[in-house]
Structure formats: C-alpha cells, structure tokens
Amino acid sequence: MAQIIDGKAFAAKVRGQVADHVAQLRADHGIKPGLAVVLVGEDPASQVYVKSKGKMTVEVGMTSVEHRLPADTPEDTLLSLIAELNADADIHGILVQLPLPDHLDSDLVINSIDPAKDVDGFHISNVGLLGTGQDAMVPCTPLGCLMMLRDYHGSLSGMDAVVVGRSNIVGKPMAQLLLGDSCTVTIAHSRTKDLAAVVKRADIVVAAVGRAEMVPGDWIKPGATVIDVGINRIPAPEKGEGKTRLVGDVHYESCAEVAGAITPVPGGVGPMTIACLLANTLTACCRANGLPAPEGLTA
Numbered sequence: 062m063a064q065i066i067d068g069k070a071f072a073a074k075v076r077g078q079v080a081d082h083v084a085q086l087r088a089d090h091g092i093k094p095g096l097a098v099v100l101v102g103e104d105p106a107s108q109v110y111v112k113s114k115g116k117m118t119v120e121v122g123m124t125s126v127e128h129r130l131p132a133d134t135p136e137d138t139l140l141s142l143i144a145e146l147n148a149d150a151d152i153h154g155i156l157v158q159l160p161l162p163d164h165l166d167s168d169l170v171i172n173s174i175d176p177a178k179d180v181d182g183f184h185i186s187n188v189g190l191l192g193t194g195q196d197a198m199v200p201c202t203p204l205g206c207l208m209m210l211r212d213y214h215g216s217l218s219g220m221d222a223v224v225v226g227r228s229n230i231v232g233k234p235m236a237q238l239l240l241g242d243s244c245t246v247t248i249a250h251s252r253t254k255d256l257a258a259v260v261k262r263a264d265i266v267v268a269a270v271g272r273a274e275m276v277p278g279d280w281i282k283p284g285a286t287v288i289d290v291g292i293n294r295i296p297a298p299e300k301g302e303g304k305t306r307l308v309g310d311v312h313y314e315s316c317a318e319v320a321g322a323i324t325p326v327p328g329g330v331g332p333m334t335i336a337c338l339l340a341n342t343l344t345a346c347c348r349a350n351g352l353p354a355p356e357g358l359t360a
Contacts, residue, residue: 063287063320066209072332075208075358076121079339082355083122086346094346095124096154096180096338097146101139101165102132107158114156114335121339126152132162139165140173147175153349154180154342177349180341182234191237191360196348198341199360203235205333206267206288207242207360213286213322218243223260225249225276225310226269231290235267238360256280268310278315287316287323290330 086092096118100111111127118125128142139157146155155178161167171179176186182200190197210217222244226232232248239246249259251270260266260280266287268276273293281287291310300306309326317323324330340358347354 063317063323064213065317066213066286066288066322066324066329068205068209068324068329068332071209071212072205072336075333075336075340076117078355078358079336079343080121082343082358086343086352087122090350090352092346092350093122093124093151094154094342095126095149095152096156096342097126097128097149097152099128099130099139099142099146099155099157101130101134101158102162104158104160107160111158114338117335117339118342123339123342124151134162134165136165136169139170143170143173147173147178152178153346154178154338156181156338178345180338180345182341183229188229188234191234194241196354197360198345199238199337200230200234201334201337201341202231202269202290202330203238204337204341204360205330206235206290207238208337208357209288209324209330209333210265210286211242216242217265220244220264221247221262222265222267223247223249223263224267224269225256225260226267226271226290228269228271231267231269235269239265239267241360266311270310272310273308274310274312276311276316278312278317278319281316281319283319284321285319287311287320288330289313289324289326292326292331 115125146152155174171183176184179198182198187197222239224232224236227250236246236248257280269290273295289309289311294305297304297306307327344354
C-alpha cells in the first residue's frame with residue numbers, strides 16, 4: 062500500500078517557514094511583504110478561495126489587500142487598478158483571481174501585471190524565464206508538486222516523469238520544473254496513443270488532466286510516485302440524494318495499491334497551492350529589495 066503524501070501537513074510546514082522568513086525580514090530590514098488580490102464578480106468558489114488566501118496571508122505576517130470589483134467592471138478600470146498596484150512599493154505580489162467575466166481579456170489583464178509581482182507565474186515573461194531555466198515566478202500548483210516530490214525523493218535526477226495534461230497553468234510548467242530537476246519528461250494528454258503504456262513506464266506520474274478518476278491502478282508502475290492535481294466533484298448517492306464528493310484525476314483506491322507514494326484528494330496538492338502563493342510573495346519581496354530568495358521555497 063502506498064505511503065500517503067500529506068499535503069495538508071506539508072503546506073502547514075511551508076507556511077511556517079514563510080512566517081519565520083517574514084518575521085526575520087521585518088526584524089532585520091523593516092520590510093513587510095504585501096499581497097494584493099483582485100476579485101472581479103461574484104463567483105462563489107473564487108470568493109471562498111480569496112477569503113482563505115487573505116486569512117493565511119495575515120497569519121504569516123504579511124499585508125493582505127483585497128480589491129473586490131463588480132462583475133460589469135470595464136477593462137480600463139481593471140487595468141488602471143493593476144497599474145496602481147504595479148507602482149505601489151508596499152505591494153510585492155499581485156494576483157487577479159481567475160476566471161474573469163467573459164467581457165474581460167484574461168491574457169491582456171495577466172500580462173499587464175509587473176512580471177516581478179506576478180505571484181501566479183502566468184505572465185508571458187515568467188513563462189519564458191521558466192522555459193529557459195532562469196529565475197521566474199513559478200505557478201503555485203506545479204511549485205507545490207515539485208516541493209512535495211523533492212521532499213519525498215530528495216534528488217529527482219534521472220527519474221522518468223509523465224505529466225498527464227498540457228494546460229498552461231499546471232501541465233506545461235510542471236514539465237519545465239521536472240526538466241529543471243533533471244528528470245526525463247513526457248507530456249501526455251487525452252489524445253496520446255496508448256496512454257496507459259506511456260504512464261506505466263513512469264517513476265513519477267503527475268495527473269492534471271481535469272477528468273475524474275481517469276488514471277486507474279493498472280496504469281501505474283509498481284512503486285511509482287503519483288501526484289494527483291485533479292479536483293473533480295462527482296455524484297455520491299451513498300451520502301444521500303443530490304450529494305457529491307471530491308475525487309482526483311486518478312482512481313485513488315486502485316492506484317494506492319500499486320504506487321509507492323500518492324497524494325490524496327482532498328488534502329494533497331490543494332493546500333500546497335496557497336502555501337506556494339505565500340512563498341512566491343515572499344520571494345518577490347526579497348528580490349524587490351535585493352535580498353536572496355528564501356532557500357527551499359523556490360524552484
């Protein structure tokens with residue numbers, strides 16, 4: 062039976078490290094990292110997420126600023142706000158919560174953020190820096206996956222890694238990070254021929270395809286490490302009529318029987334995303350002030 066990689070406990074450890082660094086920054090340099098989150102509209106999931114981010118930002122000793130704008134906010138108004146935040150020396154990280162309402166151009170908005178403050182790591186400059194192995198702001202979810210893999214394995218050098226999913230948010234940056242740690246990397250997806258055989262040869266499987274329980278246990282090489290990025294809500298009639306439950310992109314029970322280690326859903330990759338957002342904000346603050354980025358909290 063696989064060892065469970067406890068993302069909740071690991072995220073708590075990362076937040077503790079961030080809090081210690083923040084306290085040291087304030088004591089030694091009088092600097093307090095600041096994170097600004099912009100939420101446009103009333104998306105319920107986004108509201109919960111933003112509230113959680115704000116709470117944890119304050120808990121680690123940072124300044125948390127929230128800008129909540131109505132769903133019909135004109136694009137110019139949003140871009141003006143981002144320009145103000147770009148110019149604010151007390152704000153080191155800027156995050157525009159996605160998805161945005163349909164009338165707003167997400168690419169234009171994200172690329173208007175100062176790349177040095179782009180703590181989501183989505184700006185085209187950060188994508189390019191990551192792809193060429195330079196210091197970049199790295200997307201939070203892949204960074205969290207990398208931290209957990211390094212913690213479990215130590216060195217990843219020479220390992221065969223398969224990333225199932227090719228999104229800009231997880232799949233592509235995850236592959237770049239694994240390459241950076243000297244893995245042999247394959248990006249697979251729903252159209253990959255003989256996907257089962259491709260996954261079966263991997264020492265590390267990162268499932269980020271957005272399809273509930275798509276990867277069964279018989280696709281997993283015995284002893285492989287399985288990182289499940291998926292969060293899917295499926296019907297759970299056993300809990301009562303209309304009830305649902307969360308599952309990942311891998312079939313947990315069958316994969317856990319074969320794998321050497323596995324992340325659960327919930328409680329695996331999810332908690333690491335906000336922890337890495339805080340780590341990225343700290344890194345951005347250090348870089349802005351000409352200080353070394355905190356060890357162990359970057360790619």
